[in-house]
Amino acid sequence: MYTCCMYSFETKIRVRYGETDQMSFVYYGVYAQYYEVGRVELLRSLGVTYKELEEMGFALPVVNLNINYKKPAYYDDELTIRTTIKELPSAKITFYYEMFNANNELLNIGEVVLVFVNKKTGKPCFAPEMAINKFKEKLA
Amino acid sequence: MYTCCMYSFETKIRVRYGETDQMSFVYYGVYAQYYEVGRVELLRSLGVTYKELEEMGFALPVVNLNINYKKPAYYDDELTIRTTIKELPSAKITFYYEMFNANNELLNIGEVVLVFVNKKTGKPCFAPEMAINKFKEKLA
Amino acid sequence: MYTCCMYSFETKIRVRYGETDQMSFVYYGVYAQYYEVGRVELLRSLGVTYKELEEMGFALPVVNLNINYKKPAYYDDELTIRTTIKELPSAKITFYYEMFNANNELLNIGEVVLVFVNKKTGKPCFAPEMAINKFKEKLA
Amino acid sequence: MYTCCMYSFETKIRVRYGETDQMSFVYYGVYAQYYEVGRVELLRSLGVTYKELEEMGFALPVVNLNINYKKPAYYDDELTIRTTIKELPSAKITFYYEMFNANNELLNIGEVVLVFVNKKTGKPCFAPEMAINKFKEKLA
Numbered sequence: 112m113y114t115c116c117m118y119s120f121e122t123k124i125r126v127r128y129g130e131t132d133q134m135s136f137v138y139y140g141v142y143a144q145y146y147e148v149g150r151v152e153l154l155r156s157l158g159v160t161y162k163e164l165e166e167m168g169f170a171l172p173v174v175n176l177n178i179n180y181k182k183p184a185y186y187d188d189e190l191t192i193r194t195t196i197k198e199l200p201s202a203k204i205t206f207y208y209e210m211f212n213a214n215n216e217l218l219n220i221g222e223v224v225l226v227f228v229n230k231k232t233g234k235p236c237f238a239p240e241m242a243i244n245k246f247k248e249k250l251a
Numbered sequence: 252m253y254t255c256c257m258y259s260f261e262t263k264i265r266v267r268y269g270e271t272d273q274m275s276f277v278y279y280g281v282y283a284q285y286y287e288v289g290r291v292e293l294l295r296s297l298g299v300t301y302k303e304l305e306e307m308g309f310a311l312p313v314v315n316l317n318i319n320y321k322k323p324a325y326y327d328d329e330l331t332i333r334t335t336i337k338e339l340p341s342a343k344i345t346f347y348y349e350m351f352n353a354n355n356e357l358l359n360i361g362e363v364v365l366v367f368v369n370k371k372t373g374k375p376c377f378a379p380e381m382a383i384n385k386f387k388e389k390l391a
Numbered sequence: 392m393y394t395c396c397m398y399s400f401e402t403k404i405r406v407r408y409g410e411t412d413q414m415s416f417v418y419y420g421v422y423a424q425y426y427e428v429g430r431v432e433l434l435r436s437l438g439v440t441y442k443e444l445e446e447m448g449f450a451l452p453v454v455n456l457n458i459n460y461k462k463p464a465y466y467d468d469e470l471t472i473r474t475t476i477k478e479l480p481s482a483k484i485t486f487y488y489e490m491f492n493a494n495n496e497l498l499n500i501g502e503v504v505l506v507f508v509n510k511k512t513g514k515p516c517f518a519p520e521m522a523i524n525k526f527k528e529k530l531a
Numbered sequence: 532m533y534t535c536c537m538y539s540f541e542t543k544i545r546v547r548y549g550e551t552d553q554m555s556f557v558y559y560g561v562y563a564q565y566y567e568v569g570r571v572e573l574l575r576s577l578g579v580t581y582k583e584l585e586e587m588g589f590a591l592p593v594v595n596l597n598i599n600y601k602k603p604a605y606y607d608d609e610l611t612i613r614t615t616i617k618e619l620p621s622a623k624i625t626f627y628y629e630m631f632n633a634n635n636e637l638l639n640i641g642e643v644v645l646v647f648v649n650k651k652t653g654k655p656c657f658a659p660e661m662a663i664n665k666f667k668e669k670l671a
Contacts, residue, residue, distance in 0.1 A: 128431070128441070129424050129558040133551040133606055139313040140287070140549055143280025144409045151408070161408070162467045173279040176318045183312065186553055187442045268571070268581070269420055269564045271413040273466055278409040284549045291548070291607070301548070302607045326413055327582045419593040420563025427560070452603065453559040458596045
């Protein structure tokens with residue numbers, strides 16, 4: 112699903128028991144993991160794997176995380192993570208998130224910004240040509 | 252440490268092996284747990300325990316999480332979480348965070364907003380008088 | 392797949408970034424979560440959901456966990472969890488595990504024993520008739 | 532605290548909210564993290580840090596984990612992990628565990644076996660002289 116200059120990818124995830132807390136909600140910190148799964152699968156859908164990026168010598172640390180929690184998720188829920196990109200990666204890359212439960216209720220929205228780092232020098236760098244091209248195919 | 256209308260509390264935390272990832276950094280989602288430790292200990296320093304709040308019939312789900320990551324933390328680092336409150340709790344309560352490593356380098360800053368919910372009705376509600384009074388003593 | 396008096400069910404799981412540690416291995420404690428996914432999906436394949444058991448008033452705390460680690464799993468690996476039951480649930484239930492990577496290498500074997508507890512009384516109890524019958528269909 | 536041929540070290544740990552599950556118990560997989568804290572602090576008490584061992588070129592993957600759960604731990608509990616060694620490290624090292632809550636109730640007992648691996652070759656190897664000597668001082 113995409114419109115001009117926007118590409119979204121949906122991944123499903125099943126809530127594990129250990130991800131709930133004693134409020135019976137999914138613990139608020141667990142969504143960082145879910146969001147990670149969302150972006151990894153979006154990249155895979157473009158033909159880029161995060162693993163490959165690391166093997167090419169890049170690391171992608173997160174520099175910003177923002178989550179707006181609207182409704183809780185519960186044990187055994189099957190959640191849908193919709194991950195969206197809106198611009199080409201440059202020195203950084205931003206992923207937008209919406210999560211839904213099986214009743215299609217919006218649970219939370221969020222945003223994660225990552226930067227490209229050269230693993231050898233530890234310095235910030237630009238996204239590799241290869242990744243930019245994959246993005247171009249979808250965002251053009 | 253506090254100035255007029257602001258109260259900060261510092262907690263130390265040691266990075267566990269399982270909290271690192273293959274980049275050798277503390278995984279970005281782990282900070283949500285560290286932040287939780289920070290606010291729980293700030294509350295305890297005021298004479299309020301989160302456990303007690305739950306026993307009084309309140310739940311405090313997080314409605315917003317924001318983290319700006321500046322530098323990574325590493326395995327076995329002893330980190331300092333400085334948690335700050337700037338206003339009395341009402342229907343919600345906001346905690347501000349700064350984390351430092353042992354070299355006093357600022358690792359990240361963040362903000363967490365929680366709301367008070369009546370556990371029986373599941374409805375939003377006001378912070379209990381007791382908690383507000385404890386805050387007043389520090390923020391007055 | 393089952394033989395007389397034994398029923399196995401296989402589930403696939405993709406290793407998440409946050410589940411690795413700085414050795415680049417999946418952290419040894421994470422397998423407890425994977426094992427939980429294995430047994431939950433085995434139960435689901437029998438027409439029993441763990442969630443339903445809890446709603447019927449049962450809790451199933453783990454009383455024993457044993458894992459023998461043979462080879463590490465890595466980031467982004469697609470793992471297969473083969474979960475096996477060999478006897479009917481009584482006051483307790485035992486799950487046997489074997490995990491494999493995509494090259495079909497055996498990564499670890501393990502065993503988890505859970506007991507049935509009546510959530511109201513907090514006392515140990517017997518597995519519900521319903522669950523025993525579902526197991527009978529497979530293990531007979 | 533030690534007797535001939537046995538050395539124990541106690542560490543305290545406070546249960547975090549995200550470590551509980553919807554049964555209100557500490558999730559069974561979390562104890563692997565607590566046990567890790569226990570052995571890291573035992574080593575530190577001997578003047579050996581796990582970090583240092585890694586910097587010397589060793590990795591210590593876990594090859595066996597066994598936990599017997601007797602009683603649950605709850606949110607905000609202050610737990611005591613008593614970690615014990617009974618023999619000198621060789622190609623492997625075994626840690627024995629007992630965990631207690633603030634009422635001194637025994638919550639679980641366990642055992643973790645780790646092996647020494649040469650990080651460069653990936654091959655099993657012997658514990659470094661330095662570590663063996665530190666153990667000797669306590670176990671002699």
